[in-house]
Amino acid sequence: MAHQRAVHDMGGLEAGSVDAAGHDHAPWEKKIDAIRNLLSQQNYFGVDELRRAIEALGPGVYDDLSYYERWTAAVTRLLQEKGVITTDELGRMMALVEREWQEARKS
């Protein structure tokens, strides 16, 4: 029986050359990194839960998202699972932020 490897477990797979170009971390990326840190310091969840939540994004999503987009998706899901934020709160706040950012563009 051929065993499937999980999407994140990529040691040994074929891949192209390593692109050494980097990018300066955007403010939002540094922020989600810091948020993750603060939540971990306060024992909301640990790094193992974060990794598990990232791995659970699954093939397709895992590679479609950037590194910090994966962190954001995982942190958000963990907060929902643990009842720190409700899905309704999240949806309303995302809609609010989106309205603000659209307004900011117009002005």
Add this chain to the structure above:
Amino acid sequence: MSDGVHDHDHDHSRTFQPDIEDTPYSTHQLMAEAVERLLIEKGVFTTEALRRQIEIQDSRTPSQGAALVAKAWVDPSFRQHLLDDVNAAADAVGVPAGDIPIRAVENTADLHNVIVCTLCSCYPRQLIGLPPDWYKSRAYRSRMVHEPRAVLAEFGTEIANNIEVRVHDSTADLRFIVLPMRPDGTEQMSEADLAALVSRDCMIGVSVPKGRTA
């Protein structure tokens, strides 16, 4: 791109986002902003605590690790302390290395070490800061453990066949830095000048320090 953050109006949970004014923002960037505001609203942390955490992360740079390497090069007893326990050795010289145990792996005339995390992106962040994008890339994570010499060559690093290439896959609770060999011709250099020879890439193991050119 400005990375300044300042209050846009009286609502101190709002942050001006110059990076989104002109460029498209993703759903996840929106989500991150929403999560930040909700957590501040709920008192999980304050804006100030978040700002302080970002500041702490920004203060961690490869120069901290380079300082330890240079000290190990000039001081044999420090070298041994570093090899025994990076966190304690760093602490002893006032360099913060955090709580996650870091192990130094030493290059020799017979051995070249290189670090990868195939499963995610484990890296000695609390000592040398954030990993470069390539370290977290599919290409590096897939290929470094399988064809290290080819990947090293892409970084311009050729290791002779008589030297062992040892790849460390950071799969568990340890993090790693490579203690590179001191280049020849550096005997007269100060510790600070030696540290300047040690780049982040040398401590990951994809490069080796170059001696001062004549």
Add this chain to the structure above:
Amino acid sequence: MTSQFGEGDSVQVRLAFPPGHIRTPFYARGKPGVVESYVGNFSNPEELAFGHKDGAKLPLYRVRFRQLDLWPDYQGPEHDSAVLDLYEHWLEPLRAKS
């Protein structure tokens, strides 16, 4: 908990493929290696991943593998190696060939 393996012990990574959060890379499953060092006892990440914090800690080892044992197509000299940090429950004594 006492550690089962010591430095220099020949071990084999178990051939198992459970779903969940696993820190034993796919490429190492079933492969033979040598214990380089015992690191200490740590909480099991497989259980921490689901928020279970109170389980027994497990011995963690640095295990060195010959690259030629990990990869049938390895391009490089026979002394090249890889070192993985593996929890005890993923290791068993290497069965000597009869």
